[in-house]
Amino acid sequence: MTGYSRGASKPSRPRRPHPPRRRTGPSRPPVEDPARLAALETLRAVRQRDAYANLVLPQLLRERRITGRDAALATELTYGAARAQGLLDAVIEACSDRPLSEVDGSALDALRLGAYQLLRTRIPAHAAVASTVDLVRAELGSGIAGFVNAVLRRIAEQDEAAWVDELAPDPDTDPIGNLAFTHAHPRWIAQAFAEALGSRDEPLKRALEADDARPAVHLVARPGEVSADELAAIVGGDVAPYSPYGVHLEAGAGDPGDLEPVRERLANVQDEGSQLCALALTRAPLEGGEGDAGGGTDDRWLDLCAGPGGKAALLAALVGLEGGELIAVEKAPHRAELVRKITSGLPVTVHVADGRETDFVEGAFDRVLVDAPCTGLGALRRRPEARWRRQPTDVGTLTKLQHELLTEALRLVRPGGVVGYVVCSPHLSETVGVVTDVARRTGAEVLDAREFFPGVPDLGEGPHVQLWPHLHGTDAMFCAVLRRPVRALVNDGSDGV
Numbered sequence: 001m002t003g004y005s006r007g008a009s010k011p012s013r014p015r016r017p018h019p020p021r022r023r024t025g026p027s028r029p030p031v032e033d034p035a036r037l038a039a040l041e042t043l044r045a046v047r048q049r050d051a052y053a054n055l056v057l058p059q060l061l062r063e064r065r066i067t068g069r070d071a072a073l074a075t076e077l078t079y080g081a082a083r084a085q086g087l088l089d090a091v092i093e094a095c096s097d098r099p100l101s102e103v104d105g106s107a108l109d110a111l112r113l114g115a116y117q118l119l120r121t122r123i124p125a126h127a128a129v130a131s132t133v134d135l136v137r138a139e140l141g142s143g144i145a146g147f148v149n150a151v152l153r154r155i156a157e158q159d160e161a162a163w164v165d166e167l168a169p170d171p172d173t174d175p176i177g178n179l180a181f182t183h184a185h186p187r188w189i190a191q192a193f194a195e196a197l198g199s200r201d202e203p204l205k206r207a208l209e210a211d212d213a214r215p216a217v218h219l220v221a222r223p224g225e226v227s228a229d230e231l232a233a234i235v236g237g238d239v240a241p242y243s244p245y246g247v248h249l250e251a252g253a254g255d256p257g258d259l260e261p262v263r264e265r266l267a268n269v270q271d272e273g274s275q276l277c278a279l280a281l282t283r284a285p286l287e288g289g290e291g292d293a294g295g296g297t298d299d300r301w302l303d304l305c306a307g308p309g310g311k312a313a314l315l316a317a318l319v320g321l322e323g324g325e326l327i328a329v330e331k332a333p334h335r336a337e338l339v340r341k342i343t344s345g346l347p348v349t350v351h352v353a354d355g356r357e358t359d360f361v362e363g364a365f366d367r368v369l370v371d372a373p374c375t376g377l378g379a380l381r382r383r384p385e386a387r388w389r390r391q392p393t394d395v396g397t398l399t400k401l402q403h404e405l406l407t408e409a410l411r412l413v414r415p416g417g418v419v420g421y422v423v424c425s426p427h428l429s430e431t432v433g434v435v436t437d438v439a440r441r442t443g444a445e446v447l448d449a450r451e452f453f454p455g456v457p458d459l460g461e462g463p464h465v466q467l468w469p470h471l472h473g474t475d476a477m478f479c480a481v482l483r484r485p486v487r488a489l490v491n492d493g494s495d496g497v
């Protein structure tokens with residue numbers, strides 16, 4: 001399986017002038033190629049035990065003291081091969097004498113690593129093939145090395161563009177499938193992007209292209225501690241275009257966790273889109289005067305899905321400057337612990353609880369953030385293997401939870417208070433679908449969220465905001481802002497969904 005549905009137009013296989021040569025005999029001693037070995041082992045962990053490449057690889061690099069150019073090479077090859085997996089698999093399958101399901105898993109990892117070097121890097125073909133084959137021979141023996149050598153040599157016969165031309169679905173009959181293949185996305189995800197963008201041509205192409213590139217790391221300066229200008233000067237980055245607290249680092253600038261301001265808790269790693277969505281919640285005007293129940297206050301904020309705590313830290317720093325406090329709720333205990341760590345020193349109380357079943361009284365908060373669990377289709381750039389792991393069936397389970405959390409948030413906010421609903425996904429079921437339905441059922445007022453993203457261009461027709469990598473340089477975050485009416489909330493008795 002390659003992850004692409006090519007339907008009736010399954011391509012003919014290329015000619016194979018050289019049948020695979022099977023080598024036998026004694027294995028060579030282990031190769032001295034720490035970068036590729038680390039990449040191969042990470043790809044194996046991703047395949048075998050559903051590991052996350054961006055957790056496994058940094059740990060391997062640290063343990064083996066792999067630094068500098070070797071670390072950069074290992075990172076490029078691992079994340080690149082994980083991201084492009086479906087495209088690579090289609091090419092590998094076209095060059096193999098057996099279906100992928102019959103290829104040994106470890107050999108497949110090596111083939112992905114080799115194919116990525118051949119198709120998507122400037123590493124000379126002979127070096128890409130030889131280094132991969134050496135690794136396989138040392139790790140798996142000469143027999144498998146011969147097979148890998150034969151497949152990689154066939155892949156090397158043409159470049160990525162030629163393979164795409166040969167294997168991608170016809171752009172005239174299946175434009176979305178063609179763009180999905182070309183930019184290494186599963187078709188259903190490209191389809192979801194197309195629906196959110198209202199386009200199956202140039203905007204979709206630009207969105208998928210940007211989503212396939214390595215993202216820059218963004219930092220957020222902690223309000224009240226350091227300004228974005230100061231942070232940019234300290235870390236050698238650029239002040240972000242839209243977030244007053246944001247700083248962009250150069251791609252490949254090393255581990256941001258090693259930066260002194262991050263170690264000293266003056267700054268955190270946080271995508272600029274996440275910063276903007278958290279800030280939107282703080283910018284929406286509240287209603288209700290001193291005489292109203294709970295009215296006139298703005299000092300008790302709630303983050304209903306807080307882990308690992310990036311937005312909680314930003315919100316807490318801001319509410320803290322005004323003498324208020326943030327309550328952070330997180331269901332998973334280990335993620336609640338991360339919230340405690342990242343918000344230490346800030347006015348935050350962390351509760352381990354299900355956000356749908358807390359002990360808080362109705363109307364207890366002035367502002368509530370629901371940064372709901374979601375498919376994460378908006379942050380695929382940052383999670384290399386995620387696009388091939390997520391399934392369309394994940395969407396239904398998540399939208400049910402999203403409905404329930406947003407409904408509860410509207411109960412917990414005071415009349416006249418505001419709720420920010422945020423997901424890191426452009427999938428319409430998780431975004432507009434959830435908000436429209438909950439607003440209809442509860443009678444909550446949907447505000448024009450674009451007003452709370454000052455200076456940010458290309459925000460479309462509103463009232464919700466959908467950010468995009470190709471338009472804003474951020475993750476594809478979605479943000480809606482709802483206000484609980486000063487009159488009572490409607491309860492239509494249904495559980496939603």
Ligand SMILES: C[S@@+](CC[C@H](N)C(=O)[O-])C[C@H]1O[C@@H](n2cnc3c(N)ncnc32)[C@H](O)[C@@H]1O
Nearest residue numbers: 305306307308309310311331354355371372373
């Ligand atoms: C998108 S993440 C939140 C990211 C976070 N706001 C940040 O900026 O770092 C969603 C979080 O919700 C948590 N979660 C899932 N189901 C939940 C529930 N029923 N109640 C509360 N938290 C939940 C997940 O464990 C996850 O940590």
